[in-house]
Amino acid sequence: MPTIKQDEIAGAAYAKAWRYVVDNPALTPDERDSAPHILRDHVLRLIAEGSRDPEAIASAAIGHLRQQEQVLQSKGRLAMGGH
16 A cells, blocks of 8 residues: 555656656647556656656656557558558
8 A cells, every 4th residue: 555655756757757648749639648647657657766866756657658659650540560
């Protein structure tokens, strides 16, 4: 069960990562819809693994989100017969 400090770290990290979503006009509507879930899960996973720096957690969560975006875009291109 997360402690109050962990909740504060999670909130700060999520807020910073969420700014990336808000400020990124290149995200598709589907990516914007999935972003909250992806960010939340990754932030919580990193905290459960012992991370405590909100800046580092946010950066890692953004990196994970960007990877997921690339995977989805690749799958979309393959589904459309592209390379």
